[in-house]
Amino acid sequence: MPDELVEVRLHLDHAPDKVWDVLGEPALYSRFVREIACAEREPQRAGRARYRVRFSVAGGEPVQDRVEVLVNRPGEHLVLVGPAWQGGHLSIKLEPESGARTAVEVVLSLPEGLTGGGTTLSTAWLRKRIRKALSRVDDHLSGRAITVSSTRIDQAARGQSTLTVARTLARAGVLSPGRPDKVLRQVGALARWGATLVGGYRAAAARVPDAVAFTDERGTLTFDDVDRRTTRLANGLAKRGVRAGRRVAVMCRNHAGLVEATIACGKLGADVLLVNTGLSADQLADLVEAHRPIALLADDEFAPLFHNLPSALPWLSTWTADPGEDTVDGVIGASPATPVKPPPTAGKIIVLTSGTTGTPKGARRRNPPGLGSATAVLSRIPFRAGEKMLVAAPVFHTWGLAAVQLAMPLHANVVLQRRYDAEATLAAIADLRCTALFAVPVMLQRIMALPERVRARYDTSSLRIVASSGSALSRHLVTSFTDSYGSILYNLYGSTEVSWASIADPADLRAAPTTAGRCPVGTRVAIVDADGIPVAPGVVGRICVGNEMLFEGYTNGTSNEMHDNLMVTGDRGYLDADGRLFVSGRDDDMIISGGENVFPRPLEDLLLGLDAVADAAVVGVPDQEYGQRFAAYLALKPGARLGATAVREYVHDHLERFSVPRDVFFVRRVPRNATGKVVKRLLADLD
Numbered sequence: 184m185p186d187e188l189v190e191v192r193l194h195l196d197h198a199p200d201k202v203w204d205v206l207g208e209p210a211l212y213s214r215f216v217r218e219i220a221c222a223e224r225e226p227q228r229a230g231r232a233r234y235r236v237r238f239s240v241a242g243g244e245p246v247q248d249r250v251e252v253l254v255n256r257p258g259e260h261l262v263l264v265g266p267a268w269q270g271g272h273l274s275i276k277l278e279p280e281s282g283a284r285t286a287v288e289v290v291l292s293l294p295e296g297l298t299g300g301g302t303t304l305s306t307a308w309l310r311k312r313i314r315k316a317l318s319r320v321d322d323h324l325s326g327r328a329i330t331v332s333s334t335r336i337d338q339a340a341r342g343q344s345t346l347t348v349a350r351t352l353a354r355a356g357v358l359s360p361g362r363p364d365k366v367l368r369q370v371g372a373l374a375r376w377g378a379t380l381v382g383g384y385r386a387a388a389a390r391v392p393d394a395v396a397f398t399d400e401r402g403t404l405t406f407d408d409v410d411r412r413t414t415r416l417a418n419g420l421a422k423r424g425v426r427a428g429r430r431v432a433v434m435c436r437n438h439a440g441l442v443e444a445t446i447a448c449g450k451l452g453a454d455v456l457l458v459n460t461g462l463s464a465d466q467l468a469d470l471v472e473a474h475r476p477i478a479l480l481a482d483d484e485f486a487p488l489f490h491n492l493p494s495a496l497p498w499l500s501t502w503t504a505d506p507g508e509d510t511v512d513g514v515i516g517a518s519p520a521t522p523v524k525p526p527p528t529a530g531k532i533i534v535l536t537s538g539t540t541g542t543p544k545g546a547r548r549r550n551p552p553g554l555g556s557a558t559a560v561l562s563r564i565p566f567r568a569g570e571k572m573l574v575a576a577p578v579f580h581t582w583g584l585a586a587v588q589l590a591m592p593l594h595a596n597v598v599l600q601r602r603y604d605a606e607a608t609l610a611a612i613a614d615l616r617c618t619a620l621f622a623v624p625v626m627l628q629r630i631m632a633l634p635e636r637v638r639a640r641y642d643t644s645s646l647r648i649v650a651s652s653g654s655a656l657s658r659h660l661v662t663s664f665t666d667s668y669g670s671i672l673y674n675l676y677g678s679t680e681v682s683w684a685s686i687a688d689p690a691d692l693r694a695a696p697t698t699a700g701r702c703p704v705g706t707r708v709a710i711v712d713a714d715g716i717p718v719a720p721g722v723v724g725r726i727c728v729g730n731e732m733l734f735e736g737y738t739n740g741t742s743n744e745m746h747d748n749l750m751v752t753g754d755r756g757y758l759d760a761d762g763r764l765f766v767s768g769r770d771d772d773m774i775i776s777g778g779e780n781v782f783p784r785p786l787e788d789l790l791l792g793l794d795a796v797a798d799a800a801v802v803g804v805p806d807q808e809y810g811q812r813f814a815a816y817l818a819l820k821p822g823a824r825l826g827a828t829a830v831r832e833y834v835h836d837h838l839e840r841f842s843v844p845r846d847v848f849f850v851r852r853v854p855r856n857a858t859g860k861v862v863k864r865l866l867a868d869l870d
Contacts, residue, residue: 189291189306191313197324198283203258205320205721206275206287209234209250213695214721215319217760218312220245220694226836236265237694239761240304245694268293289313319720319760328717347704351558356568357592365390375525378551380442380532381449383591384409391594394569397439398615399599404439406594409446412515416447419518423497424477427452427526430533432471433501434458434481436601437578440501440511442587444480445532452526453477456533457579459543461857464488466543471496474533474545474738480511502601533738534581534679537860545738546679548584549731555705556732557592560585562704563686564650564673566619570595571645573617575603575626577857581679582652586621595619605629609641616645623653624660625859631663632797632820638667646671653858655766655784659792661696665689674700676766680743681750682732684708685764697788699756699764706730707749708764710757715746723767723780726754755782774803774811776841786813786842789834795823798853800861801844814846816866818853825849 195202205211213219218240225233232252239245253272254262263273271292278286291309321327353359368389376382384406387396392407404412425431431448433455435441448455456474458467458481468491471479479492482502489498500510507513529550535543551557560566572595576583590597598617600607603626611617627649630638646668652675664672670689676699677683685708687700702708707729710718718724727749736742744751755773756766767773768782775781783801790799798818806812819825827847834843854865 187293187306189293189309189313191289191310191317193287193314193317194280195285195287195317195321195324196283197285197321199258199277199279199285201324202277202285202287202320205323206277207255207257207261209236209252209263211721212316213759213761214757215323215760216312216316220759220761220763221697222250224837225249226833239694244690287317289317316760323719323721326719328719347562348555348558351562351704352554352592355561355566355593357554357557357561359568377529378553378556379449379529380446380588380591381413381529383588384413384446387591387594394594395596396590397442397597397599399438400601401439403596409439409443411520413443413446413450414523415515415518415520416443416511417450417523418521419514420447420453420478421451422518425451425453427528427530428454430454430456430474430476432456432458432474432476432479432481433579434460434467434479434485435501435579436460436482436484437574437583437599438502438601439599440480440482441578442597444501444511449530450523450526452528452530454531454533454547456545457535457584459535459579459857460485460577462488462543464491468492470535470543470545531735532584534579534584536679537856537858547735547738548581549733549735551588552731554592557589559683559703559705559730559732560589560675560686563688563700564648564675566593566595566648568593568595570619571598571615571617572596572619572621573598573600573608573611573615574621575600575608576621576623576653580653580858581677581682582621582623582675582858585652585682586650603629605633606637606641609633609638609643612643612646613641618645619648619650620646621650623859624651624656625654625855627651627656627664628660628798628859631660631667643668648673650675652677654860655788656692656697657788657791658696659788661692665692676700676764677728678752678754680734681728681752682730682734684726684728684730684752687763691763695759695763695765697765698759699766701762701764708758709747709749711746711749711751715744720760721757723755723757725770726752726756726764726766728752772803774813776803776806776811776813777809779839779841781813781839781841783813785838786815786834786844789837790815790817790830793825793830793833795819795825797823798855800853800863800866802863802866804846806845809841812846813842813844814848815844816848816850816853818850 209222210224213221220237220239222234222236234250236248237245248265250263250265253264254260261275274290276288369386372385372389373382388406388410393405395403396406396409397404431453433444445455467488471492479498480501483500503510532548533545574583574586574597649671650673656674674687676685685700685702687698691698691700709727710724711727712718712724729749733750753770754766768784773782786801787799790796796817797820800816801813803811804814830847831843854862856862
């Protein structure tokens with residue numbers, strides 16, 4: 184069968200060596216070719232360079248293939264061939280022209296059956312796509328900015344945005360017909376209290392009072408139970424001095440009492456400081472001194488940490504074996520059910536930053552302006568009304584809190600377990616027929632670390648959605664989890680400060696397992712340089728985000744840098760040709776080794792794919808010769824053996840030489856916080 188040739192010749196105003204820097208490296212092609220979802224270099228010690236490639240044409244299912252370099256004359260000629268092409272090839276020739284210009288000739292040879300006949304892969308369509316890709320390369324080399332990946336809702340599209348919000352909420356079952364009296368009470372609660380936790384749970388109590396709101400180790404609470412109990416708790420707290428404008432610290436594991444405490448404070452207009460349960464006594468004392476709460480609501484188990492706190496700070500137990508007057512249940516039992524009037528100003532929730540490199544900071548969360556905020560997540564993750572959500576992610580952190588906030592309009596049953604255990608999580612999913620799981624990546628990693636025979640004991644077929652956030656998902660984890668549980672994995676990239684930026688759905692993760700996904704409704708993401716100017720296509724820069732839930736600032740009076748109403752996240756990354764976001768790493772994680780900018784994330788991702796490795800972390804350290812180098816910390820699986828030389832050789836086969844760690848440390852465990860982020864300031868203690 185004769186081959187079809189697709190030929191394109193363009194002239195670029197760039198020297199051949201500059202053009203070759205891009206076209207000579209197939210691993211970069213996804214940044215410029217929309218149909219190439221990802222291309223990864225395979226190990227190579229001798230012979231031709233090979234790449235694993237995932238193609239996705241016209242939004243279709245990704246197709247995996249392997250290509251190899253048949254001809255590689257740097258600066259002149261590259262030829263790629265692939266077994267699935269049946270003799271086809273891609274040829275790229277560069278010819279220097281006067282004035283530092285380059286003629287680029289691209290010849291794509293495909294079997295006749297793949298082109299013509301009006302198919303998607305027509306020769307005319309392929310020529311158009313090749314020209315588009317070369318245009319993006321030209322923009323990249325010229326520094327011409329494409330700024331934003333966006334589903335921006337602006338004033339000009341206000342009518343369409345309202346329709347989009349309505350459609351999304353209707354699809355999720357948030358907007359649904361009901362008894363007129365209940366609908367009116369629901370709308371009235373939202374009008375009086377706003378789209379806060381108080382307003383959301385009061386509205387749910389008006390609409391579905393007997394539906395289960397929370398399931399924890401103590402049993403279940405309906406929405407009506409929560410409304411009545413939090414009113415009594417609010418009245419009891421008011422007698423103890425809690426009022427609008429004051430702060431209350433809440434230090435709880437995942438159980439209904441944490442949410443009840445937050446709602447009760449909200450009814451009084453008090454701010455709630457959600458305290459990380461992993462803090463030390465000294466950190467907790469510093470936090471209390473900085474934020475000066477009027478009361479502390481905490482589980483009994485944290486009492487040994489309170490010896491440095493002011494003796495005048497009242498403490499109520501939120502989880503105890505001995506109920507009494509100084510417990511939340513005691514206060515609820517002794518307080519009246521007198522309705523609480525909405526405060527003039529709604530209280531705020533303060534969430535602590537991760538503190539992986541220093542002292543955690545308090546970040547004031549913005550109250551949602553309406554149900555449109557939920558639309559952003561619902562536009563990319565198909566939660567439905569009446570979900571049974573197992574929230575394994577800590578509720579004191581942004582992702583766990585987001586789960587509780589999403590549960591309000593969905594009238595969902597939130598299932599909470601005080602301590603995370605991988606097998607207990609699977610058991611709860613099977614026993615309660617949970618339909619959604621909120622987790623952080625390390626939790627999914629621990630599920631996959633269970634023996635297959637253990638995982639097979641539990642029927643998890645009820646799960647429609649596993650929503651992960653808080654830290655990066657490794658390629659190996661995405662692939663293994665999807666192979667085991669199906670296409671139910673979603674990954675949200677965001678932060679305490681910006682809430683959400685992008686969401687990867689199962690189709691995104693099948694096409695490019697390391698992607699952070701695409702912008703949800705009402706969100707803008709830009710990649711900018713150090714001065715806040717948008718960068719060219721394919722360039723790694725600072726990630727900036729705009730949405731209606733950007734935080735209001737840190738409690739110490741500082742905030743994040745802003746550019747064009749977009750907030751700097753502190754991460755660096757790039758957008759591929761199909762609008763997907765890829766996060767390279769934190770600004771302060773990047774090292775310069777031998778003049779090359781290198782991030783630890785690709786190395787960590789690679790190391791986690793080793794059979795012997797249970798966990799891995801990589802940091803930059805000073806180097807006399809190269810300025811900086813990587814040090815790798817590896818925790819091995821029980822009984823596994825691995826040597827530092829073997830690790831370095833493995834990395835050298837897969838990544839550029841500047842990513843090869845000179846130092847390889849084997850540790851019992853990699854220190855992580857409650858959300859799964861590596862606490863890198865503690866790694867030095869493990870050397």
